[in-house]
Amino acid sequence: MEENFRDSIGTITADGKRAWVYPKKPSGRFLEYRKYVSYGLLLFLFAAPFVKINGNQFLMFNVLERRFNIFGFPFWPQDFHLFVISMILGVIFIALFTVAFGRIFCGWICPQTIFMEMVFRRIEYWIDGDRGAQMRLQKAPWTTKKIRKRVLKWTIFFIISFLIANIFLAYLIGSDRLLQYIVDGPLAHLGTIIPLLIFTAVFYFVFAWFREQVCIIACPYGRLQGVLLDDRSIVVAYDHKRGEGPSGRKKFRKNEDREALGHGDCIDCFQCVHVCPTGIDIRNGTQLECVNCTACIDECDHIMESINRPKGLIRYASEREITHNEKFRFTARMKGYAAVLTILVGVLVGMLFLRNDLEANIFRLPGQLYERKANNMISNVYTYKLVNKTTETIENVSFKLLSHNGNINMVSTDTFKVPAQDLAEGTLFIEINNAALTGDKDKLEIGVYSGGELIETTVTQFLAPRSYN
Numbered sequence: 143m144e145e146n147f148r149d150s151i152g153t154i155t156a157d158g159k160r161a162w163v164y165p166k167k168p169s170g171r172f173l174e175y176r177k178y179v180s181y182g183l184l185l186f187l188f189a190a191p192f193v194k195i196n197g198n199q200f201l202m203f204n205v206l207e208r209r210f211n212i213f214g215f216p217f218w219p220q221d222f223h224l225f226v227i228s229m230i231l232g233v234i235f236i237a238l239f240t241v242a243f244g245r246i247f248c249g250w251i252c253p254q255t256i257f258m259e260m261v262f263r264r265i266e267y268w269i270d271g272d273r274g275a276q277m278r279l280q281k282a283p284w285t286t287k288k289i290r291k292r293v294l295k296w297t298i299f300f301i302i303s304f305l306i307a308n309i310f311l312a313y314l315i316g317s318d319r320l321l322q323y324i325v326d327g328p329l330a331h332l333g334t335i336i337p338l339l340i341f342t343a344v345f346y347f348v349f350a351w352f353r354e355q356v357c358i359i360a361c362p363y364g365r366l367q368g369v370l371l372d373d374r375s376i377v378v379a380y381d382h383k384r385g386e387g388p389s390g391r392k393k394f395r396k397n398e399d400r401e402a403l404g405h406g407d408c409i410d411c412f413q414c415v416h417v418c419p420t421g422i423d424i425r426n427g428t429q430l431e432c433v434n435c436t437a438c439i440d441e442c443d444h445i446m447e448s449i450n451r452p453k454g455l456i457r458y459a460s461e462r463e464i465t466h467n468e469k470f471r472f473t474a475r476m477k478g479y480a481a482v483l484t485i486l487v488g489v490l491v492g493m494l495f496l497r498n499d500l501e502a503n504i505f506r507l508p509g510q511l512y513e514r515k516a517n518n519m520i521s522n523v524y525t526y527k528l529v530n531k532t533t534e535t536i537e538n539v540s541f542k543l544l545s546h547n548g549n550i551n552m553v554s555t556d557t558f559k560v561p562a563q564d565l566a567e568g569t570l571f572i573e574i575n576n577a578a579l580t581g582d583k584d585k586l587e588i589g590v591y592s593g594g595e596l597i598e599t600t601v602t603q604f605l606a607p608r609s610y611n
Contacts (some may be wrong), residue, residue, distance in 0.1 A: 152421045153358060164277050166272060166413070167273070170441070176436065179251070180250075187309065195214030196533050203313055216563055224493055224497070234482055238479035241370050241371070241375060243375070243376045244376060247363075248435075258354075265295065269291050279291065299349060303343075303349065306342075308320065308338065315334075358431050364433075374470070377434065378424065379461065380427070389403060389406075391405065393410055394449055409445065413441045413442070417438060436458075501598075502529075502590045502598045503600060506523070506603060512606055518575055520579065520604075520606045525570075536597070537592065538594075539560055545587035547574070548572060548578070549572070550572055551572075553569040553570060581606070581608075
């Protein structure tokens with residue numbers, strides 16, 4: 143028999159059309175575990191923008207204004223190096239997790255899977271019924287009953303999509319601003335409501351029509367399995383040695399001695415296929431469409447119970463465990479990923495502890511040369527920018543030269559304040575006696591003080607006449 147199950151995507155027919163997936167409503171112990179995880183993550187997702195720590199939103203990613211809050215700590219563009227390290231750390235973590243446990247992230251944590259399977263699909267089961275009822279409804283003519291069900295389902299899908307779009311907007315612009323926009327009304331903020339409706343349409347399209355195609359076509363993570371997985375990775379796997387037996391699969395017949403006939407425990411009931419949200423047959427081995435959702439495990443366990451066979455025909459296992467009965471162990475490859483991950487975590491934690499509450503930058507004004515003054519004094523003009531990363535205003539801020547004897551003259555006032563989570567900008571002059579300079583470009587160290595207390599230091603260059611001595 144010619145095998146062609148790896149030659150094409152399971153949700154596309156031979157003539158290139160969409161093969162709609164009608165998964166059976168799942169049930170079982172893994173589903174219950176996934177519910178706890180999913181609803182906990184949904185609660186976190188919806189609550190995080192509205193939780194504040196020391197006045198800071200718990201999570202905010204304001205790309206437009208370049209302001210970010212992560213776990214209540216404010217971050218600015220000046221902290222971009224921390225973001226880069228965090229992204230690298232995330233990639234290494236995903237690689238390690240995938241090498242060890244396959245695509246378990248997709249089935250248990252991925253927002254696409256959680257929203258699709260735990261929200262939209264459950265609403266669909268409630269309105270349209272289980273697999274058979276949905277297939278009959280799809281083929282049925284457009285009666286009043288069908289129209290009522292379709293309108294009800296599509297309306298609820300749109301409302302949930304609009305709610306999701308608003309939550310994501312709260313992460314982008316902040317929950318306080320979102321609530322103010324709601325009070326003001328949509329007409330007062332057309333520049334926001336139009337993109338919001340566009341994102342609502344995108345979410346509606348994904349969850350009402352595109353569905354599992356996101357995991358199969360759009361998401362690159364499934365294709366990474368071919369690079370990251372090996373025969374020691376734990377995945378949702380079919381025990382082909384037990385399931386096939388010497389004589390292969392066979393439909394179940396009561397009081398038949400399957401062992402004597404050489405048939406395996408798989409009774410070819412196709413329940414694992416019917417319950418799969420991506421429409422694959424797990425018995426064909428690891429496939430990029432499999433999101434490790436465990437629905438097939440629960441369904442197969444039900445069947446094994448009903449025919450008095452041991453559970454676990456489909457289970458979390460590695461290929462080595464199935465073929466050689468080898469238990470999971472931490473391989474050298476996994477240890478390498480773990481070592482890199484540990485080092486990056488240490489670097490990130492160290493940088494977070496060394497991160498200053500105030501970021502100070504002082505630059506010479508572009509295009510300006512030095513100026514000679516009386517008593518052999520040389521003057522340079524600078525601009526300064528101070529970024530306050532805390533939730534409290536920094537009062538009585540002033541500058542002082544630490545590396546040279548000289549004067550710092552502010553253009554406006556000698557002391558000023560830097561507002562909380564904001565920046566202060568201005569202009570200043572630095573005057574130094576030419577005799578105290580060592581060359582035409584001296585490196586200056588400048589201290590930033592608050593009420594007489596040194597809170598930050600920064601460096602800049604001082605331009606002076608070239609010495610020919």
